[in-house]
Amino acid sequence: MSxxxxxxxxxxxxxxxxxxxxxxEGYDVQTAASLAEGHALLSHAEPPxxxxxxxxxxxxxxxxxLQRLRRERxxxxxxxxxxEQDGAKVRLLDAGADDYLVKPFSISELLARMRVALRHRGVHTRAAVTRYENGRLCVDLEAHRVSLDGTALRLTPTEFNLLARLVRSAGQVVTHRALLTDVWGPEFTEHTHYLRLYMGQLRAKLEAEPADPKLLLTEPGVGYRLAEPR
Known part of the structure; x- marks a missing residue:
């Protein structure tokens, strides 16, 4: 579970x-744009x-x-x-924050600090796979770049997100439900026709022979698998 x-x-x-x-990176993200929305998420959504x-x-x-979280959990x-004032950092760390990042920061630093904070609570995570190479195909998720024979390919946002989800689990079967939830959202778990449509589009762009795929593999009745990198 994410x-x-x-x-x-x-x-x-x-x-x-x-x-x-x-x-x-495989996280299930809930967002809030205000203090009120944050309180509402803590009250009504699954605990983060x-x-x-x-x-x-x-x-x-x-x-x-922060004060509410430290009272409740x-x-x-x-x-x-x-x-970036040191006084504010020290006060919030003393109040219970696990870390304090000053904007702007890199995504890689944020992810590393998240892993540390989780590890201190006994939750061990690994950095997600962000680069994939197999023959003619190269996928760099951090650079948001997909290339075939060294030439950049243009993917739609949905195509890229679907490929990225498969890259994170390269060599493993990802179920229809997991793909639909992670790419489209939990309300789309029955819309398997979305997967067939977008997988067909990806194969047309990535496979030498889309009708006989070697990279984007179907596991009948279960899901899809991206061939192991090599």
Whole structure:
């Protein structure tokens, strides 16, 4: 089961960037753009396994959520803020934050610090696979680049997200349900025709013979598998 991350960030572009990056790593991401939305998620959604918290929210200070979390549970929490004063960092760390990242930061640093915070709670995670090579095909998820024989390919966002999900589990079968949930959302678990359509489009772009695929393999009645890298 994917680890649940609650992201509280009012900047729309940053929120989208972080959500997409975390989803590629296999996290189940719930987002909030305000203090009120953050409180609502804590009250009504499944408890998160980790929280990423901005401080300056449009309707209050994110520190309020930190205080609530520390009263109710020991969920790992990382502050992500543009505020870089040492006094603020020390106060929030003393108040129970596990870490404090000053914007801007790299996705790789954020992911590493998340793994550390989870490890301190006894949850061990590994860095997700972000690069795949097999013959003519090369996929670099961090660079958001897919190339065939050294030539960059243009994929739609959905095609890329589907391929990325398979890259993270290269060599292993990923069920129809898992693919639909991770790429389209939990409300799409019965829409297997989406998978057939987009897998056909991917094969047309990636396979030498789409009707006889060597990379994007079908496991009848179960799901799909990306051939092991080599």
């Amino acid at each position: 680890l649940r991350v609650m992201l509280v960030e009012d900047d729309r572009e940053l929120r989208r960037t972080l959500r997409d990056a975390l989803a590629l 396994d980790l929280v990423l918290l901005d401080l300056g929210l449009p309707d209050g200070e994110g520190e309020e959520l 020991g969920t790992p929490l990382l502050v992500i803020s543009a505020r």
